[in-house]
Every structure is written in structure tokens, then in C-alpha cells.
Amino acid sequence: MCPIKAWTRRKEARPQEILEAALKLFVEKGYTATKIEDIARAAGVTRGTPYLYFAGKEDIFKSLIRSLLLPQLAVGATLLQEWQGSASDLLRELIHTWWRVVGATPLSALPKLMIAEGGNFPEVMAVYNDEFIAPGRGMLRHALQYGIARGEFQIDDIEYAIEVISAPIVLAMVMMNTANSCLPKDFAAERYLQCCLAVVLNGLNTRGVSHV
Amino acid sequence: MCPIKAWTRRKEARPQEILEAALKLFVEKGYTATKIEDIARAAGVTRGTPYLYFAGKEDIFKSLIRSLLLPQLAVGATLLQEWQGSASDLLRELIHTWWRVVGATPLSALPKLMIAEGGNFPEVMAVYNDEFIAPGRGMLRHALQYGIARGEFQIDDIEYAIEVISAPIVLAMVMMNTANSCLPKDFAAERYLQCCLAVVLNGLNTRGVSHV
Amino acid sequence: MCPIKAWTRRKEARPQEILEAALKLFVEKGYTATKIEDIARAAGVTRGTPYLYFAGKEDIFKSLIRSLLLPQLAVGATLLQEWQGSASDLLRELIHTWWRVVGATPLSALPKLMIAEGGNFPEVMAVYNDEFIAPGRGMLRHALQYGIARGEFQIDDIEYAIEVISAPIVLAMVMMNTANSCLPKDFAAERYLQCCLAVVLNGLNTRGVSHV
Amino acid sequence: MCPIKAWTRRKEARPQEILEAALKLFVEKGYTATKIEDIARAAGVTRGTPYLYFAGKEDIFKSLIRSLLLPQLAVGATLLQEWQGSASDLLRELIHTWWRVVGATPLSALPKLMIAEGGNFPEVMAVYNDEFIAPGRGMLRHALQYGIARGEFQIDDIEYAIEVISAPIVLAMVMMNTANSCLPKDFAAERYLQCCLAVVLNGLNTRGVSHV
């Protein structure tokens, strides 16, 4: 009825600020456990303000995912088209690009978000699968097939291999967004990717020696 | 009054039934989004009954994690102590045992549960890390060190390697508990593990040939 | 979280009590101005209880109208079928019956309710028109046509006459449900109906004398 | 800067436009269900503007009623003073004047407004009764007494007769302001008034014949 202190800033960045606050909290506490007022406060506004820009909590969630997903359309697809070198290097490049474009950005929150909340938002899950997961798998698939064609890779089961190769990256993104996760302290992304590629490309076994 | 009184007193597995129902729903919808009444109905009882066995919703969650975790203390530790063969075989054995004991049981729900809800239950997270993650990592670490000592494995960064190797298994467990996940249809665990071990042990590169 | 004093009564009459409280308040203050908590308190329960029986405020309103309307199906239709006497007496009988069945019961609240809120509930309005207004008009129409056929009534415009004849009754019902209405103090329904019928049947002009 | 500055300063009919918009919406949806922003938009201004002219929503409502009521003071009182002819004709004249001055103008919205909202605004209701209803009833009373004095009318209960005679007019005004009302399609006011007067003056019974 009688506001004590009215707004001082008026930005067109408001919606973005709200989405950023929401992302942080949804990732941290989950969708249902996050209160609108938490989001509002984290965005520096009051209870009613988010409703000026979004229809409600669910709309905030969906807009959030959408705003994360939209810029992702067609990323690094050119990388694959033009590649001339070895499949190993292509895979290295792909993984590093992936991390730069996804893992080291707010996008890295998506996997955790969708693991935790996807079941409650089937349509959002479908969009996520179609526009984020599927293209990513597609690129990996392309690289693996390229390696097989060159006689460089030997893979029995491509679909499963895609899963195996991407899992360390995905799980790292999840863990980076999880407090008290079991990730080694001072997680160094670069070294982790190196380790990941070393295992994936060469395996643990010492080169050329079969201990089986 | 009525001498028959066909009132088959419900077995004392009541608490267990409630926990099972709760596990299913917590995994499916998340902790906060799951209503006590949902749990009660799924367990075939009414709203008030869970409170006869548990102090409240949070107690159900904690009891649930505890009941999953407790039987796990010291599993397969003997495997490691007595192993005589190759490190590759030890790793194979370890992974398969892990899947049998965890992946193919209700325990497989734990990772998703803790990813989604761990942030809201730090103490539970701590227990999970201490009693589930740490021992698992410990066994993997042991196997890797065994392989290094035998000159069989070459690993620069053991802690990261542990993460890389376990990620495909963990993520598979997560996906198995996620509706509309991106897992390939008709996921065949056994073949997936094979693929996983093939990559981890030998890498993608064809044996003995360096394309780098 | 910790109810001080739990319920003492537990009735199946609860929904009815809530509807009665709601009727009183809706008529008194209007739909939007009536708070769920008002209804709850007037029904002797607390905020949450109405939601055990109704989906929400709108459902209470619709259920209310429905519960008022349902018993009305086919009322006094028999009166018309069997009538042998004069049309004047039929009209007298009809008006008195109408008052007894509607005007002197909670049903008398309907006209005011629909005048005030019908615009916001078009479907409810349609039901009200179809099941309450239309049958009533139908009976009046029948009586007037009966009178015309007998050469007893002379009416140029039946539809408008129906309106003219029913208006005093309807408006009386509205006013009876309006605080500080302009109805004469100590409104005596019986005398009002007499007056109404006197005017309608004989007009104000002294019998047989034309002052026009 | 720009010398043209085609910024046609909005006429000072602003408050009037706001009241007109408010009248339309209050009648259509009710006071509480009408949002200030609805009114503002309908008046072609924005949320804040009504507050430049009115203290708040309630003030808009009261100003509205006042602005409708004020011009009504002493309307047609002269008609009564100077009448020389028959009482029937006086009544005819009165009813037609009433319709012209009230029924065919925005004033016709008043009855519905007061029926729906009067209970929440007792002071407004009092003003309405004193300045609108009472004078109207007074004029009718005067005409009826004139007719009785002339031996032209026979009326047992003047106050009730006033109600009976005015009800068709009042209810017509209410219905004209109600969407989906049960009024016959293409309501023709003039014919309705004729019908009304025919019934009121002569009754339904054929002249001079008693069927009772």
C-alpha cells in the first residue's frame, strides 16, 4: 500500500537478472525447493517483480532453459565439416571446444538441472534432448565414425561408446554444480580433460602390451 | 462383535514399504515435489500412517538413504585383498561387481538422489560421500595403483582417472533412473560395461598404432 | 505445523455448510469481494478446509449455483397440465407457488447473484437461464396463453408481458437480499403478492371505467 | 528541440473519460473484479494516471455515482406540479419521462451497480436511496395519490404498488446492463413501456369482465 523505498534502477536487464538468480538457485536447491522470493531477493527485487516479467515460477524455469539453450543451436558443427587431420586430434579438439563452450559457461548447469527436474517437465526435457544432447551426441558420433573410417579407431558399439566418452565430461559439469561434491579439491579442468582424453584414446594399459 | 474379523494384520514390513514408495517417488519427482500423501498412497496406506513410523518427511528421506547405505559397508573389499591376477582383470571384476551390487539394485538410485537433493541435506551428503563414494573411489584407487605397480597401467593423474573411469557407470545409473533420458533404447547393461572396459583399458586407438 | 485445537465435529454436512456460508457472503458482498477465509470462518472451519471439498473459489461458486438449481428441475409443471379453472386463478396460483418455492427459500438469492456475477461466469449464466429462467418464463407464458385462449386475457405482446409480470417478484427477491434496500420496512410478502396480482389482473384503473 | 512538438495536450475531459471507462467496467464485471489498470487502459491512459485525478479506486467509484446522480436533482418535479389531465396520462407521461431521462442514458447503469455493490458501500447506497430512489418513488406516489383523489385509481397499498409499477422499468434497466440476460432479443424499449402501462393501468383481464 505504501512502498517505503521505490525502485532506483530501471533496466531492461531485469529479466536477465532474474533468470540468472533463478539459475543459481534452481541448480543449488532444486526447482520446487526454490521460492520465488528467494529468486527475487537474489535478483535484488521484491516478491512481486518477477511476475512483471514472467507468468510464474514455471515460466521462469522454462524461460531459463530456453535462454540457455537458444544460443547453442549449431555450435562447432563447422569444426567437423572441415576437419582434415587425425581422428584423435578431432576428438581432442571436440572435447576441448565442448568444455570451452559449455563446461566453462553457465550452460554447464543444464545437465544437473535436467537430471534433477527433467522428470517434472517432460516438454522441457524433450527440448533439452533434441537441441542439446542430440546434437552433442551427433558430433561425437561423427568423430568416431571418422576415426573408424580412417582405420584409426576400433569400436564395437558406437552408441555406447558415445555415452562412455561423454560421461566424464557431463558428470564433471554436474559435480561442479554440486556443493560438497566428491570432485577432487581444486578441480583443474584442463588437466582433467587431458586425463580423460588419455584414457579414452589410449586406455590404461601400457601401449602395445596386452596384459589380458 | 463379528467373530471372523478377517482383519489380516498388515505385516510389519510397513516401514519398508513406505521407504520403497518414497524412494521411487523421490527419484522420480524430487524430494520437495513429492507429497507425503503420494508416498502413503503408493505404499497402500493413508496420510497419517507414515507418521507412525517416521518423524516426518525429512526423517523418511534420511532413513531411506541410511537403509540403502547400511548394507553397503565393506562390500567387495575382500576382492581386493586376495587378488592375484592382472590389474586389467581386477578392474573388470571390480566394475562388474560394482554393477551387480549397486547398478542392478535399488542402490542405483542413490547417485541421482544425491545429485538432486544433496545440496539441501549436507549431513546426508556427507554420509553418502563417506560411506558410498569414498569406499568406491578407494577400491578403484587400489586397483589402479596395483596396475601401476605391476607396470601394467600408465596413469598420470590417479584421482582424475578414478573420476573418468567411474563416470560412465555412475551416469548410467543416473540415466536409468531418469524418465525420457537420452540413454540408447533397450539399454543392455552387460554390453555397456564391456564397451566401457574396452575403452578404459585399451582406448579407442587401434592397438599399438599411434595416429597422433 | 502444530494445530492447537483439532476438529471436534466431523460431518458429511461440511460441504453443505460451506456452501451455505458462501451463499450468504456472495450475496452480501459479491463473489470477488468475498475471501475464502471469510467463507471458512462463517462455516466454522479454517482456511484450508474448503479446499478439502472444493477445487477453489470458483468451484465453490459453481457448486453453489448448481446445488441451488438442481432441485428446481420440473417444479410445478403439473400445476399447469391439470388446471381447469380461470386463467386469473391459475396466475394467482402460479405466483404464490413461485414465491413459496423460490421467493421464500434460499433460491431467492439466485437473481441477485446472477445479476451481479453472471457476467463473470458465462457458463453459469447459461445454466441459470436455461434451467431457472426459461422454465419460469415458460410457465408464465403457458398461463397467459391459456387466458388468451379463454378470452379472459387481452395481451398484445406476450414476451414483454411475461417480463412485466415477473419483474415485481424478481425484484422483490433481489431487494430482500440487499441490505439497506429501498423496500418498504417490514416487507410483507403476502400482501405484496396480493398487490402485485391486483395490479396485474385488474390494473390501477377502477373497473369498467375508462379515464383515458 | 523539435519546434513542431505535435503533442496535442489531452483535453481536460480526462477525469470524465476515466469515469466513463470505470462505469462500463464496474457494470460489466463488478467493482472488486475491475482492476485499476483495466480502467486506465479503457480510458486510454496508463496505470498511474487515474491517481492524478482520484484518490484511489474507491474514490473513482464514489465520484462515479456522484457524477451520475448530481444532474438528477429535481428532474420532472415540475411535471407533477402543473399536471391537469388524467392520472393515467400522468403516469404514462411519468414513465416515459423516466425512461427518457434515466433508462436511455448512462444512468440506467445505476440500479445494477447498486444492487451488486451497494452492500459494500453503505454511504453510497444511502445517497443513492436518498437522491435517486426516494425522489422517484415520491413522484410515483404523488401520481398514484392524484389518481386516487380523482377516483380514477383504486389502490389498497400504495407503497407496494409503487414497487410493483416501478419494478418492470428497473429490472429492464438492470437487464440491459447484463450480458446474456434473459431479455427478449432486440428489446424494444418503447413497446415494452406500452406493454407495461397497459398491464399496470388496465390489467390483463378483459375490460369490465370479471372471470374470477
Add this chain to the structure above:
DNA sequence: TATGAATGAGTTTTCATTCAT
């Protein structure tokens, strides 16, 4: 004057928890 972003009190609605039966 006019705007419209922001506020925050007030309502609706949900649901964990209690307790008479």
C-alpha cells in the same frame, strides 16, 4: 501532466502434521 517499473500488503492455494475416533 503522464508514465510504468517497482513495491508489498493481501489473497488464494498447498501440504506437512496432528489427533479424535
Add this chain to the structure above:
DNA sequence: GATGAATGAAAACTCATTCAT
């Protein structure tokens, strides 16, 4: 032990009102 009606604290959402521009 079990039930489920009822509670009431808390969360989602609305909207009259304010005020910097």
C-alpha cells in the same frame, strides 16, 4: 495400529498504490 478430517504455516500469485523520471 490406522484413519482421514482438520489445521495453519508457508508458498504462489495479485493488484492498488507510489514515485523517479
